Amino acid sequence: MCGILGHPRPRSTDWERALASLRFRGDDSVGTVCLQGCQLGVQRLAITDPAANQPLVFGEKPHRLAIAFNGNLAHPARWRARLAMGGHPCSTRNDAEIPLRLYEAEGLEGLLELEGGFAFGLFDEGRGRLLLARDSFGEKPLFLHGGDESLPHFASTPWACLLVGGEGAPELGPEDAGQFLRFGWVDWEQTSFGMGARELPRGEVWEFDHAGLRRREKLAAPPLSETEANGRGEEALDACLLRAVAGRTGGDRPLGLLLSGGLDSSTLAVALARLHKRTASFCLDFQGEAPESPRAARVAAHLGHPFFSRAIGPEALLAWEAGVRAAGRPLGDPSFLAAYEVARLAREEGVGILLSGEGGDEAFVGYGRQRATPWLQLGRTLLPRPLRSALAGLPLEGRGERLLRALGRDDPAEGYADLCAQAARPELERLLGVDLRARPKAFDQARHLPGDPTADPLLQASLTEERGYLPQDLCPKLDTATLMAGIEGRAPLLDRRLFALARRMRDTHPSEREGKGPLRAWLAPFLPRELRHGPKRGFGPPIARWLADRRYLDALLSDPFVQRHAPWNHRVSQSWLAELRRGHLARALPLFALGSLAHFLRLIKTLPHG
Structure with a gap:
């Protein structure tokens, strides 16, 4: 996991400030490479092959290839074997080298079969070409600005993209605020939220030259194996799940599992046990609420995984502003705070890679x-x-x-x-x-x-x-929360074969359209019934009770800068807060989103206004 940055002609002060803003995404090393026509930078969290610093550069002037890479590839060993057989062996175990070698061997077409959670910028100095690519589900972020008649600049956050381009302070308008407050997220592929930078569409590779965008391709749909394509439902699902989880467990740092005790995280726990990976598992309780950790502890004990948990209270809100600053955009989902606390616990226990169950609800109709x-x-x-x-x-x-x-x-x-x-x-x-x-x-x-x-x-x-919800809420939440804690988050269920298989199972077995039925059936041989049934689990904090505490939201919404620049009526926002304290619990989520916008405005305060 890394923070990546690229610009054709950056000013040194803008470059240094933008790269520093990405430090939360990795502080193991920082690197910059200046090529003829483009400058690349990386703040690296070294998960695999710590000695292979980024950006990676191969070749000699003026025909160098360089890459700034964030994330991890699925089944990297298979790619290295394929490249070696084709006469392009990798000299490092860093996943960043794989797309670089694929491009060297096959051009842009060689990148279209990549799987995993990744985003990267690859520059071909000899041809003056910049390629930007992002994984199929939006697990890793990549923002770009410009590119209509030149090379764009890009970064892992919209804030870093704004900084490296040297633009002035953005203005938050009522339309963007309205969309964010209504849903808790906005579609960054469709709007720049007033910041000028938009997100590269999921599952695409864009190629630019100095005249602008010249080519746009989608990642190829991966083929199903014989068992996945033609096997019986449970047999195909078994093969698909084990392959998906196995492909995302590699690295040089210890593995951990975010285990709520729900079906998605329990599926990962079972798959890891079947792959003979004894994995430290982590859960969270909320002070004053019914605990979730006992059920998660039973799942872990049944499968032989070590288990750790802790309870948190409203003090978790102290990480709220830091999360918005790290993400470089407002975060409207309060479960971000819980994910960060779990990731901190995992880091304290020595974990460097934390697996999570994002994608299970989307694939298996869990909502x-x-x-x-x-x-x-x-x-x-x-x-x-x-x-x-x-x-x-x-x-x-x-x-x-x-x-x-x-x-x-x-x-x-x-x-x-x-x-x-x-x-x-x-x-x-x-x-x-x-x-x-x-x-x-x-x-x-x-x-x-x-x-x-x-x-x-x-x-x-x-x-x-x-x-919508998956790439614009769930993925940024996991990405930001884990990186703030200094570890890498991965979501093995975000697998295109698994989604295709789940959709086929719904089409051919109408009884499995009711949600999570295939996962419950798959879990049956490995977990007792009481651990496969029950209410939906997750890490949703008691945000209504937390926000009712006057220490957190009152001063934020009363900040003079926020009141001067916010596009909302402050009397109405104060009335919402009063209604929440009188027991109108439906106000909690909009108020959390409003607080995130206020934190975002305070971040904007650090730039000069025009």
Whole structure:
């Protein structure tokens, strides 16, 4: 894991400040290489082959190849063997060398079969070409700015991208604020959030020369093995899961597992045990709440994994601002705080690589809102529009309110956006003081859904999660939280073969469309029934109770700089806080998102305003 940076002609002060802002992503070494036409930099967290510093450079002037690489590749040993057989042996065990050698041997086409969690910039000095690539699920970030008529500059965070380009302070507008407050995330592939930098689309390789973008390719869909393609459901799933987990366990640092006791993390725990990898497992409890660690401890003990846990309280909010500064963007998911505390615990126990279960809900329909979509579509068909509109106006709170609001929508895409929302549009219009209905782009998550109304609603919902919540919330959360603790986070279930197989199983076995059925069946020989069934597990902190503590949010929202530059009505935000303290728990998530925006504004304060 690393922080990477690139610019065709950076000013030295901008370069140094941008590279320093990435230090949280790796402080084992820092390197810069100046080539004719491009400068690359890396803040490295050395997980494999610590002596192989980055950026890696091969060849002689003026025909050098250089790469700034972040993340890890799946099954790197197989790639090294393939390259050696083709006459391009690797001289290091650093994953960064693999795409460099593949490009040397096969050009851009050689990069299209890469799998894992990665992002990189590769510069071909002789041809004046810059290639930017990112993994299929968005596990690792990569932001770029410019590139219309020249080489772009790029970085691992939008903040570093802003710094290295020497741009002035961005302005946070009500449209971006509205989208973030409604969902807790924005689509950085579609918006720059006022910062100028957008995220490279997941699963793509872009090639630039000094005239701009010249070629854009998608990563190839990996082929299924014979067993995965033609085996019985459980047999194919077994082969696919073990291959996916085995491919993401390599490295020179000890391995750990984030184990909540839920199905996804328990699946990883079983797969690791079957691969004969005794893995330290880590869980978290929240003071004053029912503990989750006893169930996780039973899973670990049953499989022979060492187990560690700790309990945390509202003091975890002290890491909130540091997380926003590290990510270089607002973080709207309070479970980031829990992920960071678990990662800190793992680091204290000597772990350098922490596996996590992101992707299981998206692949195996684990969210209730996904499974609600076929029923909502049926309701839209059977119930007249006036009745649905009346039901949508009932004074409910929480999940019931979102379901009825979604039922009232004629457009299923906008209905699913209601299911995902943590604040209703009218409330946000009151907060932001603008008619957001006249700005649909601020809320347009419907672009994630196929427009065909006859399409499978469950598939629509799953694609929405895979293209929105997963890469824009879950992946940044794991990436930032683990790196802040000085370790690398990996999500082995983010595997394209596994997602393809899960979708095929839903299509051929309708009974498995109810969510997580295939995983429960797969776990049956290895865990007792009581450890395979029960409520959904996770690390969601009691954020309503924490934010009610006056030590944290009051001073933040009262900061004079925040009040001067924030696009929201401060009287309304204070009324939300008062409502939360009177027991209106639905205010908690929007208030956390609002606090993240305030921390983001304080980060902007460090740049001169024009």
